[in-house]
Amino acid sequence: MKAIRRFTVRPVLPEPLRPLSDLARNLRWSWHTETRDLFRAVDPAAGSAECDPVRLLGAVSAGRLAELAGDEQFLRRLAEASADLRTYLDGPRWYQDQLAGGAELPAAVAYFSPEFGVTAALPQYSGGLGILAGDHLKAASDLGVPLVAVGLLYRHGYFRQSLSRDGWQQEHYPVLDPNELPLGLLREADGSPSRVVLALPGGRSLHAHIWHARVGRVPLLMLDSAVEENAPGEREVTDRLYGGGSEHRLLQEMLLGIGGVRAVRTYCRLTGHPAPEVFHTNEGHAGFLGLERIRELGGTGLDFDAAVEAVRAGTVFTTHTPVPAGIDRFDRELVARHLGDDGELPGVDVEHILRLGDETYPGGEPELFNMAVMGLRLAQRANGVSTLHGQVGREMFAGLWPGFDAAEVPITSVTNGVHAPTWVAPEILRMHGPCDGAPGRTAPADSIPDRELWDLRRTLRARLVTEVRERLHASWRDRGAQAAELGWIDGVLDPDVLTIGFARRVPSYKRLTLMLRDRDRLGKLLLHPTRPVQIVVAGKAHPADDGGKRLVRELVRFSDDARVRHRIVFLPDYGMAMAQNLYPGCDVWLNNPLRPLEACGTSGMKAALNGCLNLSVLDGWWDEWYEPDFGWAIPTADGLAVDEDRRDDLEAGALYELIEDRIAPRFYDRDGEGLPGRWIEMVRRTLRDLGPKVLAERMVAEYVERLYAPAARAHRATDRGAARRLAGWKARVRSAWPGVAVDHVEASAADGAGGSAELGATLVLRVRIALGALEPDDVEVQAVAGRVDAADGISDAQVFPLKPAGGQDLEGRWLYEGPLTLDRTGPYGYTVRVLPTHPLLATGAELGLVALPAESAGDGAGVFLR
Template identity: 60%
Template sequence: MKALRRFTVRAHLPQRLSALAALSTNLRWSWHGPTQDLFAELDPELWREVGQDPVRMLGEVPAARLDELAADDDYVARVEAADAGLRDYLTRPRWFQEQSGTDVAGIAYFSMEFGVTEVLPNYSGGLGILAGDHLKAASDLGLPLIGVGLLYRSGYFRQSLSADGWQLEHYPALDPQGLPLKLLTSEDGSPVLIHVGMPEGRVLRARVWIAQVGRIPLLLLDSDIAENDPELRAVTDRLYGGDQDHRIKQEILAGIGGVRAVRAYTHANGLPDPDVFHMNEGHAGFLGVERIREFVAAGLDFDTALAAVRAGTVFTTHTPVPAGIDRFPMSLVRRYFGGSEAESTLLPGLALDQILAFGREADPGVFNMANMGLRLAQRANGVSKLHGEVSRDMFASLWPGFDASEVPIGSVTNGVHAPTWAAREWLDKARELVGPELVEEARGWENLSDVDLGELWSTRQELRGVLIDEVRRRVRASWRQRGAAEAELGWVDSVFDPNVLTIGFARRVPTYKRLTLMLRDPDRLRALLLDPERPVQLVVAGKSHPADDGGKALIQQVVRFADDPAVRHRIVFLPDYDMSMARYLYWGCDVWLNNPLRPLEACGTSGMKSALNGGLNLSIRDGWWDEMFDGENGWSIPSADGVTDEVRRDDLEAAALYELVERTVAPRFYDRDERDVPVRWTEMVRHTLQTTSPQVLASRMVADYAQQYYGPAAAAFAKVSTDDFAGARALAEYRTRVDQAWPSVRVLQVDSSGLDIPVIGADLSLRARIDLAGLSPDDVTVEAVIGRVSPTDELTETTAFAMSLEGVTDGVHDFAITAPVPLSGAVGYTVRVLPRNALLASPAELGLVAVATG
């Protein structure tokens, strides 16, 4: 008979090994090798069978083995040392505590997925892995951060292949009791329940699980509890599953319920409430309206509450295309937030129309979650320099009248957590060179440049061998799942060659990532794989969204090619791509391939993880590679930007890819000295470790957020919240006054002089008469904008100069400036008026500008 439900019983540990319990439940073990070694030593074979999961390990290891090790003084001493090391890690002042001028009480970081460890499968791809690395680096650096998300009872999905290579999905049920989690409880020990209103008077309840990620608590809301009806219990069933109705319930729980979970957690632990709220994508955007509701309930009016919320909110966008944004029918949002235009049922004190206005876009029937995130955050960013540019252009309509370059969206290039993704061999070398403390904070990697080329190559060879063993194991397991008998799998033992150039390609499988670009010319790919002198072997992995049959067809195309007996020893598709597989790929691949349709890759961190291990990137210049490629850390695949015929573009870029591998990449790999070392290749490896690795670190990324976003956001919130929110009231009053007056603000007249000899650097004098419509000169900035002018009189390459007030005549203000002409050629100018207030983060923040019209 089958069990009705499964649950995990944890072992009763001997007193001398009691510290193993704390070591198993703090997820620092997921990036701390010595702690992993302690659990592996309990039973190495069992450790592999339980997927290197310490909680499962302690539940399944025989009690006799625990008693045996409890009598082993050496093992006990190492457990005690690891426990002391963890306590020191959790309490010692870190980088953040050593910074001056970074006064942040706390940061609440919201994301729909978190990829901390494969043991906690709460992620689907890059967004979740990035969020997990963000938490780990925040822990290493000592930031006072709280992570907030949902606990999905079936995670994303497990992937396998049918006999004909079609993706199959499986959703194993997860038991929170068997995961490294603990419940948030009240003083009496009962679980804290978060309540969120639903239509028809129903209430969605959720308990809160805490995953301790080093110093960082990750709060995960779980609706699968008896207090909910079956429909509401299923709200947190799967990541990115269900229809739009299901998804909006998830996002309401994540945003509104997430804020309430943060309040419950800080109250229970005597912590200050966060002064900075960070939305990692628009999924959790409803957190902003919940915070407005809190302030209104405390006595603030709506406009003052909005000013306070915006000051302390950061929004990060991860998508470079409108199709990647969550958009709901306006009618669906009306249904869930309920009530009338005068008041929302879900958020009493807020007008329904006020809430709907945050998500409005050009289509009046659509509610746009990214637009809401941008309207509720005073600071916003993309995730690479190029993505910042793309985002400014994509969202420019929210700031009408401004050039895309002036849209207030910056960028922080993503990073990856070195102790998680770097092979133990590289970490050990780094510890020898820079010491354990710097490695723990992911600093000092550039010193790996001191390692001898022969040693570097030996390490690369060793890691490639580890990958090949894993590839053979997974290929065998996959073929068995597809129905093959063990007797027909003898060929698997010769899959891949430890001495052959190994290229990796692994990621999610949306169309723009072009999984099958490598198959554009099958004969040419086959020739590369089977070249008798310079062969290549290719390992491919990735999951397609369960509803994306187009993506599944791409996977099937690769699988069918790789099934060919003529090439199956040189190309494999490995199903069920997750963190545990990814590590082997990053460790062992010589080259990391990425060929997205530029500029549709927001960042693309997989190549960063390869670089941490001395892998060389072979990529279209998109995302992070666009800014970090330097000519010596890999190769840039030429992109056919501007070619509108997609078929021809793919043909051109595939041909460029084949050409690079055939004529440049493979020859360099196989060009050996008398020691059989590819000197020029290994010099590129060393250069990558020295120059690229420090740039791609999550510690760099989180430090950038702390200094460029969290610190300024905390300072802005402090300014608006002191003296009973006097600053927020002043800013709200200013915004109301400016909004009312702005339609009548005009540049009435512009006169110029001083260009008798128009040469670069010559002085241009401008005078402008401005009708401020009752605003004070202190309320505005008047600028002369000089730049290159197109045949259609559009200004580019502009420089703005602030003009000075000269006087007032009959209520009209006169402004003037004399400025050097900054460039040559066809040059033009204009004059514009912008709002000015010390509490604004950017002159473009309010989306208001008055420009001279002639």
């Protein structure tokens, strides 16, 4: 029989145990080993379960609580943990040290993301984007960055995955009760729940409560539409992560962006938290936050264009997708209906809004509203999440900056990092030394003896074997098997066999089944008599992705084969709890996406921090930091004129060859003491040299120094008056730009003649420019020079500013000149261009305006150096 109403009965903790409540409600326990151990001591019988202190305290008996209240040893541990948390929360950190040193940093940063992977006890994530966001918050907390995070509270989370008997993915959506999660409801001074309200077409309203979690020092605000004031349809807006149709997703993103800004304002009003000067949009899902801030500024008398400039100055946009298909795009009419006079932003011209998301570039679709395009137009600073992804992003969005080479598109990169205390096995942390709170620092690994390091690797591998068997047994029971059928599971995997891990989402480009291209060859690798390999695989396909589900079934069916099932396993329901044992227990981490479609790929970073070696295509972060000391690079056939099947055959063959000829022999090559010396040295170098690079503390410090601090300075400089002036200047420049032209270019060389010159020679360029209605202060004139290809395209370009050399001539032209030093040999060329310039522009490409010479203009446009 079912209950007609559900509610949570909270335990009443004895007075000596009251600090347990504070420890449970701050998610720092999710990365603080000593606090987790304390909670496991509350109920040792539940010690092997996933740590969830809130649920644990809700289930422990009154008798056990009374027993603990009289346990002096436990109370001492509790007092130490409570004091340690207070010290952590109140003590100065790296950010405060930077401020004390005179750094100009923002008073606060608002960080918006559609998902957050902080802990398995708060299942509000689907994959890498959410895990990255969770690690960002934890690292910001460790560094003392004054961050306020904003997301949605999904009552069904993402989904739990199981398998049918034939290996087909099954989805389950358990209901999450916020009262059973490590959350609190934000309340007004009178005790009533705080809320945000959005206006919907037809006179409807969308109400949301604001739940908040404490992620160390960082508050995480989560909006929840499951409130009584909403009609049934509106209550379901925050039902599932990435669920529903187009209108459902639009409402989610309106609530995240528009409602999220209102939630931040409410939180700051109630708590006294500093108002954010910088708003960070983690992917386009939260892009509507810019529209809400424009609406706010409209109430201060700024028109739309001036408000856009004020908003852009303090906004950072991070793109995570390397493919256009990964971007949210909505029908323009749907957006207009929800944001027009009958919707959420009355008084704001909806045509202005729609232009922000227009795909006004070759190949764009005029009827669609692109959330990433809006995010870029409303952010003065943007970045990808690895060096290679920054390059891919510049090429993907180059159409927004016509006239500029992709290399000059104003999208930089900050390579992702991972939060070591969350992902590194406690034994590794104790041996290797945790990050000390400064970005990019770990203790040296050189002092760890080979035997100690190798024994620890085996211990972690054995722990993974135990967990795999437990999870595999549970999975087969879910698939309908009887206990009597499952004795074989006790022989699955071996703690002394080379173990390869592969776990991630299952879109087609990640190629879950590349390892199956030659099943006979894979079987020989798994069953080799002296150098066997075992593989642990996990991953979820999106519920709507039948292609991904077919890949899962293909892998599962292979791993079900009685001949190999003790050497390869698929574990359903991949998530944070599984990952935290999977990364430390593997010897090699496999990643074989289609290059360059992996934006970053942080799972390999987590593995590396545990001494696991990477075996990966040169994509994402691995393209940037690969060294032979850290693992192996899988050769790729990208860029070759081969079809997909041939490409996959080639790359799978390269993968098998690496395992057969290099990886397995090195793992099993033992000295007289039974130690694989060369393998251990690779592990040591991975911990010592790669570890500091992949830390989230390094990543967040880069965001602070390269993006947040400049954005804060720009925000302060772009007050209402400056925003009006900047908007007016941009309008004037755009209007006058058709009159800007490069009329004539001439060059005189210090030596050399004809079409050649010697290295070190200097060309003196003289250029005549037509500026029309503009003045010299409105523009910058540049020479752009570098090596040229057969079509005269300039690569590896250098920019040389040219200076005014007098006033206007009789024809109204302006003369500019400057030196161009020839510092490279080979085919060399240059061109001249004119860009707008203004003190409040972050880059000359910002407006997307450039004037270039006609192809026939000038003399000596190319030089061959000898």
